[in-house]
Amino acid sequence: WVVWLIKLSFTGAAVRYLQKNVDLRNTWDVGKRLPLATMAAVFALLVIHIVICAARWSLVVRAIGGRLSLLRASVLFCIGNFFGQVLPSNVGSDAIRLWETHKAGLSLRISFNSIALDRIVTVFGLVLLVTITQPLLLHRLPYNSGMRLFQVLLAVSAIGIVLLASLDKLPQPLRHSQIVRSFMWLAEDSRCLVSRPRY
Numbered sequence: 001w002v003v004w005l006i007k008l009s010f011t012g013a014a015v016r017y018l019q020k021n022v023d024l025r026n027t028w029d030v031g032k033r034l035p036l037a038t039m040a041a042v043f044a045l046l047v048i049h050i051v052i053c054a055a056r057w058s059l060v061v062r063a064i065g066g067r068l069s070l071l072r073a074s075v076l077f078c079i080g081n082f083f084g085q086v087l088p089s090n091v092g093s094d095a096i097r098l099w100e101t102h103k104a105g106l107s108l109r110i111s112f113n114s115i116a117l118d119r120i121v122t123v124f125g126l127v128l129l130v131t132i133t134q135p136l137l138l139h140r141l142p143y144n145s146g147m148r149l150f151q152v153l154l155a156v157s158a159i160g161i162v163l164l165a166s167l168d169k170l171p172q173p174l175r176h177s178q179i180v181r182s183f184m185w186l187a188e189d190s191r192c193l194v195s196r197p198r199y
Helices: 002-021 024-033 036-063 070-086 090-103 108-140 149-165 178-194
Strands: none
Touching (some): 036 070, 036 178, 070 090, 090 108, 108 149, 108 178
């Protein structure tokens, strides 16, 4: 009953939020004017996006010793996305994914580390893509003050990943805390992921 009450509370709060902040009549009018082909293309892009994200997460899980099918990863990603829209930040989305992945039979370590590494890989990939494509877009900017920003971010991200992968090399006296041990496991798993090119 408590679980159902929490679910109903979230649903009620989400509906109330929509009623207060979204002009549903105007949204419906705009939606009715969209060509069917545009709506189909948007829906297809959403499905492709979910499949790509789920495939990436599934690969991360496999690289660190777990198993998560593409179908299951897609379902959990959709559930996480829903909560990411309703709750104030992406932390809620990741917490739901963690809980559901653990319920699906993966260890807490693999559940947590796969989501953390998935986020890290995503951010690094985005910074890399922007750095590569930035020269094609610079001519559109009225000024070039941020020209080196993403190159610096890429270097900082790469250094951050190397530091993360080295956290389990900490001196013995620092290894007693559970939090430190969790970061050491994350370091081991990040090395597992990076050292397997096929993943």
